[in-house]
Amino acid sequence: MPHYHTLGQIPRKRHVTFRRPDGGLYAEQLVSTEGFSDLYSLVYHCAPPTQVLKIDTPYSVSPEIADSDNMQQRLFRGFDIAPADDYLESRIPVLVNSDCHISLASPRQSMNDYFFKNSGADEMVFVHRGDGVLRTIYGNIPFRPGDHLVIPRGVIYQFTFSSADNRLFIVEAPQPLRFPKRYMNRAGQLLEHSPFYERDIRKPEKLETHDEKGDFLVKIKRDGRIWPYHHATHPFDLIGWDGFHYPYALSIHDFEPITGRLHMPPPIHQTFENPGFVMCAFVPRLYDYHPESIPTPYNHSNVDSDEVLYYVDGDFMSRNNIKPGNITLHPKGIVHGPHPGTVERSLGAKETKEYAVMVDTFKPLMITKQAFELEDPEYYRSWIEK
Ligand SMILES: [Fe+2]
DSSP: OOOOEEEEOOOSSTTSOOBOTTSOBOEEEEEESTTTTSOEEEEEESSOTTOEEEEOOOEEOOOOEEESSOOSOEEEEGGGSOOBSSHHHHOEEEEEOSSOEEEEEOBOSOOOSOEEEESSOEEEEEEEEOOEEEEETTEEEEEOTTEEEEEOTTOEEEEEESSSOOEEEEEEESSOOBOOGGGBOTTOOBOTTSSSOGGGEEOOBSOOOOOOEEEEEEEEEETTEEEEEEEEEOSOOEEEEEESOOOEEEEGGGOOOOOOSSOOOGGGGEEEEETTEEEEEEOOEEOOOSTTOOOSOOOBOOTTOEEEEEEEESOOTTOSSOOTTEEEEEOTTOOBOOOTTHHHHHTTOOEEOOEEEEEEESSOOEEEHHHHTTBOTTGGGTTOOO
């Protein structure tokens, strides 16, 4: 987990008077997780954040499930999703279960007239294309391609994009998204064998403090609904905060690969863990250096997890006809492996330039109606040798 961080002004002790220049009190808020038992932050608002003007009619954003019982290898051409001006409207759920929702998004415009808060899930937004600034109540995080933006539940945010060409791969997790336990010591510090380090975790900077009153629309998502809340105070009105619960960025370009003489299994590439799934990042690396090693992965079947790969960039050595933006789904119990010709082609290769993000879920994934519009129906036959 990210370590203690603080921005702006905070009082010397928690839960004591903390006065504004005009003599009034700043409003302290405890943001806590797992009740009061896990990570938390104490944030200080210019005005009480509890002032709700009205709540508009909530509306459904539940995924439309087209196949809840999939047992077929699938390929979805993710870049075929249509861009949309609005960030929330651009988010298209493709693969879902009760532990994670995987969506694709291609928003064209920055969020100017509303804020967003996911109250039901942590979010991991992988930035495939696009750059800009993730603005949050905890401060701003400039982002660029390759960033995993981890936004814990409850964080109010806005995306400001530098251009209209943005491609995002989003994982929503109702249970907390954490770094793998084996990467950390008892104090939570990332150990020497971890492929990334505290210096690679980009924390919020440049706290915006808007001491403003008005009508501020915060679209709040919980489960399958959006609740349009109108707040009387600007959501970004913190004078300061401290704690462990805040958004951060981890770039795939800062992930240092671990290599070996023979093929290393996917846990070597792990970035995050969750009770319902694991995530990995595949990055450019030297191939296995045993003189007789086979660089491509072996055939394998995940007997207890569905495997999702999102292809980002480079040449995918074990695959034919895979393009950036593609998503493959290999359901549990079904064998898959290198495509015809790729094993021989890989022999003697010294390195790979591939980038990909993997999500392995322990429960089966359901496929949405929109995902089938992106599907290559011939994919499951792509291993036939000709
Ligand atoms: Fe696999």
